[in-house]
Amino acid sequence: MSRSIVFALYYTSVVAQSVQHLGVSCIGSTQQCGPRGGIGDGAHPVLTAQSFITDALLSTTPNSTRQLASGPPPVLIQALPSSTSSCTPRRDIIIDTANGAQQEMVGFGHAWTDSTVSVFNTLDNATLAQVLEDLFGQSGNNMGFMRHTIGSSDLSGEQYTYDDNGPSFNEGEPDLDLSHFSIEPYGSAMAGMIAKMGAVKGDVFLFGSPWSYPGWTKFNDLFIAPNLNVPNGGSYNILNNSFNPAFILQMVTYFSKYIDAFRSHGVQVNGLTPMNEPLNYQGGYPCMYLSDVDAANLIAQGLGQAMHDRGVIIMAYDHNTDQPVYPARVVLGTGGEGALTDAAAWHCYASPVANYSVMSDFKTMFPNTLQFMTECSNYLPQSGTWNFEVASNFIPPVTHGASGAAMWVTATDESYGPHSPYGGCAGCLGSIVVNSSNTYTRTNDYYMVGQFSRFVRRGAVNYQVLGEGNEGDARGANQFYTMAVQNPDGSFAVVMMNNWGSDQDVVLEIGQGHWQGTVPNGTVTTWLIPAEALWWDQGQNATGTYNSTQGGAGGSVSTSAVCATTASSSSQSTTSTTALEPVLDTTHTIASVITTVMGRRKHVA
Numbered sequence: 001m002s003r004s005i006v007f008a009l010y011y012t013s014v015v016a017q018s019v020q021h022l023g024v025s026c027i028g029s030t031q032q033c034g035p036r037g038g039i040g041d042g043a044h045p046v047l048t049a050q051s052f053i054t055d056a057l058l059s060t061t062p063n064s065t066r067q068l069a070s071g072p073p074p075v076l077i078q079a080l081p082s083s084t085s086s087c088t089p090r091r092d093i094i095i096d097t098a099n100g101a102q103q104e105m106v107g108f109g110h111a112w113t114d115s116t117v118s119v120f121n122t123l124d125n126a127t128l129a130q131v132l133e134d135l136f137g138q139s140g141n142n143m144g145f146m147r148h149t150i151g152s153s154d155l156s157g158e159q160y161t162y163d164d165n166g167p168s169f170n171e172g173e174p175d176l177d178l179s180h181f182s183i184e185p186y187g188s189a190m191a192g193m194i195a196k197m198g199a200v201k202g203d204v205f206l207f208g209s210p211w212s213y214p215g216w217t218k219f220n221d222l223f224i225a226p227n228l229n230v231p232n233g234g235s236y237n238i239l240n241n242s243f244n245p246a247f248i249l250q251m252v253t254y255f256s257k258y259i260d261a262f263r264s265h266g267v268q269v270n271g272l273t274p275m276n277e278p279l280n281y282q283g284g285y286p287c288m289y290l291s292d293v294d295a296a297n298l299i300a301q302g303l304g305q306a307m308h309d310r311g312v313i314i315m316a317y318d319h320n321t322d323q324p325v326y327p328a329r330v331v332l333g334t335g336g337e338g339a340l341t342d343a344a345a346w347h348c349y350a351s352p353v354a355n356y357s358v359m360s361d362f363k364t365m366f367p368n369t370l371q372f373m374t375e376c377s378n379y380l381p382q383s384g385t386w387n388f389e390v391a392s393n394f395i396p397p398v399t400h401g402a403s404g405a406a407m408w409v410t411a412t413d414e415s416y417g418p419h420s421p422y423g424g425c426a427g428c429l430g431s432i433v434v435n436s437s438n439t440y441t442r443t444n445d446y447y448m449v450g451q452f453s454r455f456v457r458r459g460a461v462n463y464q465v466l467g468e469g470n471e472g473d474a475r476g477a478n479q480f481y482t483m484a485v486q487n488p489d490g491s492f493a494v495v496m497m498n499n500w501g502s503d504q505d506v507v508l509e510i511g512q513g514h515w516q517g518t519v520p521n522g523t524v525t526t527w528l529i530p531a532e533a534l535w536w537d538q539g540q541n542a543t544g545t546y547n548s549t550q551g552g553a554g555g556s557v558s559t560s561a562v563c564a565t566t567a568s569s570s571s572q573s574t575t576s577t578t579a580l581e582p583v584l585d586t587t588h589t590i591a592s593v594i595t596t597v598m599g600r601r602k603h604v605a
């Protein structure tokens with residue numbers, strides 16, 4: 001079957017949550033616009049089966065673990081292996097290509113924070129160009145779903161909003177006409193850095209989240225005039241860290257001015273969560289309580305329309321899975337599905353673990369509303385342990401309806417900062433640690449995010465995974481998770497997380513074919529399955545390539561049942577590193593002399 005027929009088959013399938021209406025982060029001629037794509041799009045089709053592996057082990061020895069290393073590709077098998085007792089136990093995973101089309105994908109990524117901007121601004125130009133290529137370029141992680149902080153967060157060295165209007169954060173006077181609004185200096189530094197990301201990649205979906213509104217928009221019980229929900233002057237040290245809805249009009253203007261200011265720096269924002277973690281108001285760092293009722297009123301009384309007028313979608317909630325009624329109330333309180341609230345955003349920090357099945361409930365209630373996992377973080381990861389934080393908070397949200405997922409801070413210095421001296425995360429690890437003006441380190445999270453962001457394209461369709469694809473207790477080990485998307489070229493990207501404790505011999509049923517391979521112990525493994533082979537039951541030829549004109553026609557097929565091959569697993573069960581391929585240096589040092597050349601080369605791709 002030809003690629004174009006495969007295309008047609010899939011592109012007529014009904015997808016509940018389409019991402020077609022989402023904008024891209026490009027404006028006029030200041031950035032390269034439109035999807036630049038990567039492997040799995042029409043311009044870069046997957047032609048042979050491939051496998052990429054990242055070890056979860058946080059190694060103490062450099063270069064001893066696999067980091068996006070190419071592994072033995074899965075093999076298209078001619079007959080389903082038998083599962084008799086004489087065979088090695090295997091894991092049967094079924095991608096429901098017939099009926100399982102789910103949501104479209106936007107992408108995977110991280111958050112721009114003040115820490116990220118300040119450490120990147122210490123890099124020399126060529127090293128900055130290289131790190132942006134590593135994060136956003138087609139030769140790097142190709143991230144397509146990025147958050148950024150509006151004003152300060154706990155990953156900021158200073159506390160501020162864009163309109164403090166007073167001596168410092170939380171201590172200003174009401175600025176009713178927002179005449180003191182300004183994104184200087186930190187907001188413009190962030191917009192300037194994000195614009196550079198746009199130059200590397202024009203189709204990143206970018207959404208903003210504030211950690212606090214200006215202090216003067218909050219309740220302060222000591223200073224509220226009787227019967228007037230308006231502070232009456234004086235000191236505004238915050239005793240009650242809640243939004244005062246008397247300032248809804250001001251906040252509509254605040255957010256509109258922020259979007260417009262970023263545009264003037266060449267950055268189109270595509271989405272807004274009205275408040276980061278609206279139920280968390282007790283930190284010493286910037287935070288604020290915003291009730292579901294106030295959030296809905298803010299959106300309904302101007303914010304939703306002002307954002308839609310600017311091409312920005314509203315993403316409700318932005319907090320943990322343990323209060324799922326919050327986003328439901330916001331959708332219902334803003335005109336219902338398809339009106340002013342476009343998406344629900346979830347974080348991973350519910351105790352003891354996130355229960356992402358609430359996203360399936362939300363999808364049942366609001367089948368056309370997008371969902372995203374918008375924040376999760378590693379905290380002080382220890383060498384010698386396994387890191388499944390990324391995969392265990394990317395795969396389950398997607399299988400329960402998320403169109404994208406983002407880890408927290410993109411980059412820090414060597415001390416997990418700069419961060420707020422007043423609390424918040426003092427041990428959050430990003431994808432990048434900047435060591436000096438020409439040296440940075442790609443962490444295990446970098447490679448783990450890459451297992452997703454490199455291989456799942458904008459507009460890919462997530463498919464339901466059946467059989468033994470998703471198993472295990474979310475509270476510990478014995479987890480095997482699978483997500484499968486069909487990319488725009490018709491190929492499939494299948495991401496599997498093996499925290500089961502042993503190599504897993506997998507037989508993947510997809511289209512008409514069965515694919516067999518090993519997902520090694522303690523890894524996240526991504527398989528790419530070419531579109532040509534999906535409907536072809538002839539098997540793979542000896543050189544590992546496919547004849548796309550052959551289709552499913554003719555040829556004799558072996559029907560004898562065999563055990564799944566165990567060759568690759570037997571060698572890897574002794575040590576997970578036998579298949580080491582590109583031995584990657586996790587520290588990236590660029591000598592200043594050659595960097596200009598590398599910087600120039602970048603624009604060729």
Ligand SMILES: *[C@@H]1O[C@H](CO)[C@@H](O)[C@H](O)[C@H]1NC(C)=O
Binds near residue numbers: 125
């Ligand atoms: C670095 O880049 C900035 C902004 O593009 C430019 O103004 C500056 O001249 C560059 N510096 C060097 C040494 O190339």
Ligand SMILES: *[C@@H]1O[C@H](CO)[C@@H](O)[C@H](O)[C@H]1NC(C)=O
Binds near residue numbers: 219240241242
């Ligand atoms: C903050 O003030 C508001 C308005 O007076 C009140 O409804 C709310 O309960 C207070 N919150 C806290 C945490 O004291």
Ligand SMILES: *[C@@H]1O[C@H](CO)[C@@H](O)[C@H](O)[C@H]1NC(C)=O
Binds near residue numbers: 361
């Ligand atoms: C997770 O949430 C679902 C509702 O979506 C509930 O049925 C289930 O019991 C919850 N699981 C746990 C472990 O709390």
Ligand SMILES: *[C@@H]1O[C@H](CO)[C@@H](O)[C@H](O)[C@H]1NC(C)=O
Binds near residue numbers: 414433440441
């Ligand atoms: C950079 O910092 C990271 C994190 O502290 C550290 O693991 C790495 O060894 C450092 N690299 C260099 C070259 O100093």
Ligand SMILES: *[C@@H]1O[C@H](CO)[C@@H](O)[C@H](O)[C@H]1NC(C)=O
Binds near residue numbers: 501502503573574
């Ligand atoms: C899987 O890896 C863990 C951690 O390295 C190790 O303790 C365990 O023995 C491995 N299991 C098998 C079956 O190799």
Ligand SMILES: *[C@@H]1O[C@H](CO)[C@@H](O)[C@H](O)[C@H]1NC(C)=O
Binds near residue numbers: 541544545546547
């Ligand atoms: C197998 O692959 C080789 C190399 O691409 C090709 O020349 C040959 O025609 C293929 N054979 C079949 C039967 O597809």
Ligand SMILES: *[C@@H]1O[C@H](CO)[C@@H](O)[C@H](O)[C@H]1NC(C)=O
Binds near residue numbers: 547548
């Ligand atoms: C592909 O298969 C067709 C049908 O069997 C055959 O005619 C053609 O020569 C093959 N092409 C290649 C490149 O192997």
Ligand SMILES: *[C@@H]1O[C@H](CO)[C@@H](O)[C@H](O)[C@H]1NC(C)=O
Binds near residue numbers: 062063583584585586
């Ligand atoms: C790690 O691998 C890289 C690339 O092969 C090499 O340049 C570097 O020297 C290696 N580092 C160590 C500590 O072996």
